[in-house]
Amino acid sequence: MAKKSTTETVTAETMATQQRDISVSEFFLKNRHLLGFDNPRKALLTTVKEAVDNSLDACEEAGILPEISVDIKQTGNNRFRIEVTDNGPGVVRAQIPKIFAKLLYGSKFHRLRMSRGQQGIGISAAGMYGQLTTGTSTRIRSRIQKAKKAHLIDVQIDTRKNAPTILLDEESDWLPEFNGTGPDGKPLTPVNYTHGTSVSIEMEAAYVRGRLSVDEYLKQCAIVNPHLQLHYRIAVSAKDIQESDSKESGAGEAQTGDWITLFRSVSKVPQQPGEIKPHPHGVELGMLMQMLKDTRIRTLRGALTQDFSRVSSKTALEICEKAGLSPKANPARIAHHEIEVLYKAIGDTKLMRPPTDCVSPIGEDQLISGLKKEINAEFYTAVTRQPSVYRGNPFLIEVALAYARESVDKSVTSDEPARVMRFANRVPLLYMAGACAMTKAITSVNWRNYDVSQPRGSLPVGPIVIAVHMASVWVPFTSESKEAIAHYPEIISEIGLAVQECGRRLATFLSREKRRFEADRKRNYIAMYIPHLALGLKQVLDLDDKQEKTVTSRLIKILERTHLDT
């Protein structure tokens, strides 16, 4: 036995004095990396990303063709003001503080529907980060359709209570205004809308060029949202521009402070995907308990059929029998251990796969036209797979591939790994590529089959750009900052199949190229020596120039006929 400790033992009572509620806000304040605010550079990107995601979701849900402007201005040493404006439906006055200054408040968490945002954390977290690093508040302007006035509201978040504190609340004549630059380089006439929202946050941040920059994010955003008209400008004091990698070019044109416009190429709002109820096989035990507790249906059998998808009345009865529960039991009163049995019974029951019309693809043609904006390639292809299911959640994979010539597009090289662009529900994913299921699927494909070199277990090497898009009612990210997709075998397999199809088409293209190249080489070779043969004959046989020409043209014809059968 150990010697009796000299330190005072802590009693349960003293411990109790230290035990108290932890607010979500406080938790995230201490774990800001989970939300994508681990460093100033990433904070800037995450803020833009969350604001743009929200704007796009709002516009699409309201059936409005989105026009968004992103204005980034340096306000001091390591300080930036980020203002994102959209022409969305606006937010009603009462909801504004909660949406922008309360974590885990949103419309998207409680339903299964394909959308960019999921949890209702993003934009509030950005505001909270701004508040924490600069002490300023988040300013929101919003005007809803047909309203006489716009609202101007400054909010902060009370991190203890996870509740908004309103600092300013007034009406104004604000109209969302969009400035831009035309393809000719001249400024566009400013455009005003009668509805829209603008959010402005000042925070400690850093602007860095390169593959992980705001510019890159916005460009990729335009690739997968061809219906989006996007304007952005980044005004950074020259000495504060940081180079992420020296060879990077073109990603930072915006630092001059001029507006850049990425025009929309499609004038149709994507069809709004339908909403589905959870599939029983995708529901965890805790979630099942909560759903049964909250349901308004009075019988277990009814709750199973109406709150879940793909459970018929007959299947519900089968589940109840397997679980040994009465179909008429009150779902809210089922005991804990009984729910466990029920959960197991659900797992043992064969169910139809969830409906898949709730995921909508970008589409092969639109993906390709998006890629064409980004890279000047010789070969483009895209594959949209049929929807599939992981853990009860429908999802769909799309892959586009472009093969460029180094001489034509300077952004690719033949001795570097392929560039991979990852998208989830039309949102570009820039960070944590190595941890992502998409990267994993691409590296698992044997690219040598397609005549593309590939170091063991790595990305293929060559002037290739691969874009992967996953659309799902619930994208399984590895963390709340939504940067990498979790390694579900079903997902990796679907991506692999799409990538392989693109690879096969690339191989066909490459072999055709090779044949054409070979034929050109042969044609040149033949054309180089035939005149000499004719000249020799001419000299021996005393032919005239016309006969010599006949020999040359005949021979070229004869040889090309038999040797250039392409």
Next chain:
Amino acid sequence: MAKLKKTLPRTSATDLPTAIPRKEASKRIVAACEPIYTDIVKKTRKPVMRFPVRSLANVKYDVKKGYFEILGRMVARTLTYNTVKTFAQSMRLLATTKNDLIDKDDIAGKREIYYNSKSWGECRFDEQPESDTLLDDIEAMLGVNREQLGYIPEERGGDVAGPLTVIDRSPSTGEKIRIDCSRLGSGAWSIPSRVEHLDFECKAKFILAIETSSLFQRLVHHMYYKKAGCVLVSMSGVPTRACRRFIRRLADHSKIPVLVFTDGDPYGYCNIYRTLKVGSGQSAHINRFFSVPQAQYLGVTPQDIIDYDLQDATHPLEDADIKRAKDALKNDPFIKHHKEWQQALEQMLKMGVRIEQQAFAKHGLNYVLDNYLPEKLKKKQFLP
């Protein structure tokens, strides 16, 4: 490449002393090119060049004629993507040969022709072996040896000493020049690259052809040719075309035998002696000019090693020697015809050694001319 059965017009060895006149060679070139032109322009098909196959597989040892006679196997070189360069080069080489050499009565060395091709642009020869090979092809295709087309060999023919007067002519005046090969002191007369125009006055009883020039010099130094009454010829390895032609013409002219003295190894037997006597596979198409059917082999034979107690002056056979000997036993039509040669090679393989001409120095520097050669000549036991 397709091998075709077609017979070449054969000419016997004796009816080609000064060979084909230049006009005839020029005509043959035109005749070779005409069907090519017809194929291209009139028949619109790929033209073909045909050459006799130049290898041991396409020769037969004609005992009556005494040399390797070429058989009728032909190679057809059809114009294709792969042969277009060679084909073009052949045409340009034929044109140069006809227009610049034959028609202008000029001469050129193989290396000069290689450099001449540098003016052909991308059609030029990159290395001399390429033009040498094509020249051999053309020679075979036309059935004319290249000396008659105006090509002169680069290498010297060989050295001669002995009771022989060579009658040459001055290249400019045509005046007769008499060279007494017994009055050249410690030096020797060099065989020129072309020997067709030479005439001879010869009192010798036989010709002794020697592989190495060091032994030749020893014999000249001690004026062995006077004592034995023979013409000494130094071949320095495999004899050149000019050397072979010279020995042949001299032997024919004076009706004297030819004896050959080489190192006792497979190279000396199968390459030097065999080539001198019956020709080679590579030059099968011209063997009738260049073989010396009357040649006989004096030594050094494997039996000589035993008879002259030279076992301790030998070297072990190297892998290349063994391979050469076995190959000859299996494939060489000349060796396969003569039992004596098969026995000699078998004996050598069994003993596992080879011997050099100079090995007789073991018994004294002049043992070879005081003892070995006189004894061998007296016994007259030569290999065929």
